Amino acid sequence: xxxxxxxxxxxxxxxxxxxxxxxxxxxxxxxxxxxxxxxxxxxxxxxxxxxxxxxxxxxxxxxxxxxxxxxxxxxxxxxxxxxxxxxxxxxxxxxxxxxxxxxxxxxxxxxxxxxxxxxxxxxxxxxxxxxxxxxxxxxxxxxxxxxxxxxxxxxxxxxxxxxxxxxxxxxxxxxxxxxxxxxxxxxxxxxxxxxxxxxxxxxxxxxxxxxxxxxxxxxxxxxxxxxxxxxxxx
Numbered sequence: 001x002x003x004x005x006x007x008x009x010x011x012x013x014x015x016x017x018x019x020x021x022x023x024x025x026x027x028x029x030x031x032x033x034x035x036x037x038x039x040x041x042x043x044x045x046x047x048x049x050x051x052x053x054x055x056x057x058x059x060x061x062x063x064x065x066x067x068x069x070x071x072x073x074x075x076x077x078x079x080x081x082x083x084x085x086x087x088x089x090x091x092x093x094x095x096x097x098x099x100x101x102x103x104x105x106x107x108x109x110x111x112x113x114x115x116x117x118x119x120x121x122x123x124x125x126x127x128x129x130x131x132x133x134x135x136x137x138x139x140x141x142x143x144x145x146x147x148x149x150x151x152x153x154x155x156x157x158x159x160x161x162x163x164x165x166x167x168x169x170x171x172x173x174x175x176x177x178x179x180x181x182x183x184x185x186x187x188x189x190x191x192x193x194x195x196x197x198x199x200x201x202x203x204x205x206x207x208x209x210x211x212x213x214x215x216x217x218x219x220x221x222x223x224x225x226x227x228x229x230x231x232x233x234x
Contacts, residue, residue, distance in 0.1 A: 020051050023063035031065075031080055037087045044113035045083060050076075053106040053134055070104045072124040072225065074218055077165060081215065082107050088186045088198050088212060089161045091116060096156070098178065100149035100220065101165035105131030108142050111163070118142035119156055121149045125227045150222050152178045159183060167194040167217035176201060188217045 025046055032042045051062035053076055058068045067075040077085075086107070089097065093115035102108055102122035108131065111118045120142055122128040128146040135142055145153060149164070150172055158180035164172075164187035171189055179185060179201040188194030196212040 016049055020049065020062070024050065027063050027065055027079055028083075031083055035080075035084070037083050038090075040114060041083055041087045041110075044086075045079070045110055047113055048106065048109045049138075050079070050106060052138070053104040053109075070127070071130055072126050074103055074124065074127060076104055076106050077217075082110055084212075085163055085165070085186050085196070086110055086114070088196075089163060089184055091161050091184075095160035096158075097161040097163060098153060098156075098159040098175070099163050099165065100152075100172075100175070102131045102144055103127055103165060105134040105144075107163070107165055108135060108144070109138060109140055112140040112142055116161075119145070119153055119159070121145045121147050121153065123148060123221065123224045125225065129227075146224065148222055148224055149220060150174060154178055161186070164188065164220065165217070166220040167191075167215075168220040171197070171199060172220075176207065188215050191219075192216075 028042050028046050031037060051059045054062055054068050054070065061068060065079045067078050070076050094117065096117045097111050099108055099111065099118060099120040102120040104127065108118055108120050122131060125146055128144060132144050135144065152175045157178035159178055160180055160183045162175050162179055162185040167188045167190060169191055175185060176199065181201055181203060183201050185199040187197055189197050193214050193216050196215050198210045198212060200208040202208050
């Protein structure tokens with residue numbers, strides 16, 4: 001699977017500017033030098049063209065290590081944050097991962113590059129369609145769903161990992177239920193400022209929680225937002 005994505009990457013490189021490639025490699029090398037993030041994650045992110053996941057207005061800022069605006073009032077996460085969350089999963093190729101908050105699909109693509117079987121939920125219909133287009137155009141294979149992230153995808157459970165890309169007010173128990181035993185959830189938990197947590201499911205009745213520092217994410221909200229209702233409010 002990874003070899004397939006590498007083949008797609010080389011095809012993209014043929015049409016991608018040298019400037020973008022150099023900037024992407026530079027920022028990932030910088031992150032690698034100042035962190036203990038696994039080389040697998042660094043190399044995977046060197047193959048994902050972040051500029052294709054933002055609008056033309058922000059393309060020149062794609063490799064600034066900061067969040068950037070995307071559709072539906074949301075953001076694409078800081079490059080370091082994507083690397084850090086992905087690294088905390090510490091899963092093997094072929095593992096199943098449920099992502100909550102597809103956004104524009106950038107984090108989804110990184111998970112695919114690592115050879116994971118990726119399932120992803122987005123509550124904004126507009127973003128769901130954008131992410132689907134982005135993922136398809138780059139040749140990735142992931143199951144994207146327009147729905148409520150708090151509900152998860154019980155029909156595809158159990159998952160080896162759950163990665164939440166928005167700030168949950170508390171640990172989502174329904175998503176813990178959908179974790180396999182020994183599986184891990186990586187999630188920012190809290191209201192205004194969140195604590196990044198790794199919740200490992202030791203058994204059906206016991207979890208081990210480690211804390212990985214403070215972060216600030218857009219909030220994780222219940223329900224869905226369809227594009228028609230947004231357009232009517234403009």
